Amino acid sequence: MEDYRRNMSTSPPSSLRRVTIADIASASGVSIGAVSFALNGRKGVSESTRERVMQVADELGWAPARAARSLAEAKTDTIGFVLARDPYMLGVETFYMRFIAGLESEFAERGYALLLQLAPNRDEELLTLKRWRNSRQVDGVILVDLAVDDRRVAQLSKPGALPAIAVGDPSVAGALSSVWTDDDASMRSAVDYLSSLGHRRIARVAGLTDLAHTTIRDAAFRDEMSARGLVPTILRTDYTAEESAAATRTALRSDTPPTAFIYDNDIMAVAGLREVGREGFSVPADVSIIGWDDSVLCDYTAPSLTALSHDIVAFGAHVGRRLFDVIAGAEAGAFKDSTPELIVRESTGPAPR
Numbered sequence: 117m118e119d120y121r122r123n124m125s126t127s128p129p130s131s132l133r134r135v136t137i138a139d140i141a142s143a144s145g146v147s148i149g150a151v152s153f154a155l156n157g158r159k160g161v162s163e164s165t166r167e168r169v170m171q172v173a174d175e176l177g178w179a180p181a182r183a184a185r186s187l188a189e190a191k192t193d194t195i196g197f198v199l200a201r202d203p204y205m206l207g208v209e210t211f212y213m214r215f216i217a218g219l220e221s222e223f224a225e226r227g228y229a230l231l232l233q234l235a236p237n238r239d240e241e242l243l244t245l246k247r248w249r250n251s252r253q254v255d256g257v258i259l260v261d262l263a264v265d266d267r268r269v270a271q272l273s274k275p276g277a278l279p280a281i282a283v284g285d286p287s288v289a290g291a292l293s294s295v296w297t298d299d300d301a302s303m304r305s306a307v308d309y310l311s312s313l314g315h316r317r318i319a320r321v322a323g324l325t326d327l328a329h330t331t332i333r334d335a336a337f338r339d340e341m342s343a344r345g346l347v348p349t350i351l352r353t354d355y356t357a358e359e360s361a362a363a364t365r366t367a368l369r370s371d372t373p374p375t376a377f378i379y380d381n382d383i384m385a386v387a388g389l390r391e392v393g394r395e396g397f398s399v400p401a402d403v404s405i406i407g408w409d410d411s412v413l414c415d416y417t418a419p420s421l422t423a424l425s426h427d428i429v430a431f432g433a434h435v436g437r438r439l440f441d442v443i444a445g446a447e448a449g450a451f452k453d454s455t456p457e458l459i460v461r462e463s464t465g466p467a468p469r
Contacts (some may be wrong), residue, residue: 135178144172174246177276195223195439196254196278198233198244200261205356206234208383210411211428218432219258226440228255242267249278256280256443258435262288262328281439286450288328293448295435298455299329302424303336303378305458306406310376311344314467315404319349319367319374321360321384333380349374353384360384364391368403375467376404382411385421389463400465410459419462426456 137151144151146165153160154169155178161169197219199206206212216230223230231254235241245268248254255278259268262284269290272280282289285296310318320337323330334350341348351367353359360379364387367374379385385407389399397403399419407414410425434453442448 135176139176140169140173140178143176144169174250178250191255192253193227194229194231194254195219196231196233196248196257198235198241198257200235200238200241203234208357209355209381210413211381211409214411214428215432218429218434219436221429222433222436222440238267242271245271245278249276254278256439258439259283259292263326264288264328264331279439279442281435281442283435284328285332289450291448293438293442293446293451295431295438295451295453297426297431297453299332300336302456303333304340306378306424307337307340309458309460310378310404310406310464311346313404313465315376316346316467317349317372317374318346318376318378319351321351321353321363321377321379321388323353323355323380325352330380337378355381355384357383357387360387361391364388365395368392368395368397375402376406376464378406378408380408382407382409382413382421382423385423386413386417389417389421399463402468404464404467406458406464408456414461417463422461422464423459424456425459426454
C-alpha cells in the first residue's frame, strides 16, 4: 500500500487533464491490463489487487469515458440527493416530501431534474456520493441530516469535489455553504411557553444523538430548563412513532410523570398524543404536547397539536437557490432560513394543579 502512495505523491496526474488507466497503473504499481480488468470487474486479478486499484482510482478522481464526455459538456442538468433512510419512513415523514416539493419548484424553472436515491446507511451514502463524483452524473448535491464531524462534509470539501449545499447549522457545515433554521431559539421558545403555563416537569422526546440538530436542541432544552431551576428530562428515540409511543408510555408510568412533552417531529407527537389517552390522561388538562415541523396532521388531530412551525416548501426552495449559486461559483456562506415559530393550538394548556 505504501508503494502506490509513494507513486502517487511523486508523479501525480495533472489536475488539468482526465485521469487515465495509465495514471492508475503507475500509482498502484500494476500493469495497465490489470487496471482494466479491475475497473471493469473482469476476472484475471486478485481481490486484493482489485481493491487496491479501485482505491487508487477513487483517490485520483478517475471517471469512465462516458463520464468524461459529460464533464466536457459542463453539466448534466441534474441535482443529486441521497438519503440514508428507510423507504417506509420516507413515506411517513412528511418533512421530506414538502422539502422536495420546494426543491422541485426551483429545479423546474431551470430545467433541472432531481436524482433521489435512498441508501440503507451512511457508508452507502458516501459510496453513492463518490460514484456521482467520479461519473459526473450530477452537477451538484444536497446534504441533509448533518452530523458532528460529518464524513460527507469532509469528502465534499476536497479539491475536485462536486458542488454541494449543506442543510444544517453552519457549525457543522465546514467549508460548505449551508442553509439552516434556528433550532436553538425554537427550543427555547417552547420551554419558555410551557414554563409560563406553570409546567415544571417537561420532557423532551428526542431523536438520534449523532445528528447535529438533535444535539443543538438537546443543549438548548437543558440550558433553558436549568435556568428555571427545573430538571431536564430527555427521552431518546429513533424518530419513529413506535419508539415515541414507548418513551411516552414509560414516562407517564413513572412516579413523577411529565405534565408536558416536546417532540422532535409531528409523527412522534401524534403517537405521543395517542399514548397519553391510552394511559388515562387528558390533553391538555393533564398533559400538554408540542410537535415540531407543523404538518397538516397537526390541524386534524383531536385535540389539534401546538407545534413549532416553518414553511418547509419555502425552505427547500431556498436550499435549491443557494445550490445553484454554489454551482455558479459563488463563495461559501451560511444562510439562515427561519426560526420555527410556536403555533398554539388545543394540545397545550396550564399545568394541572
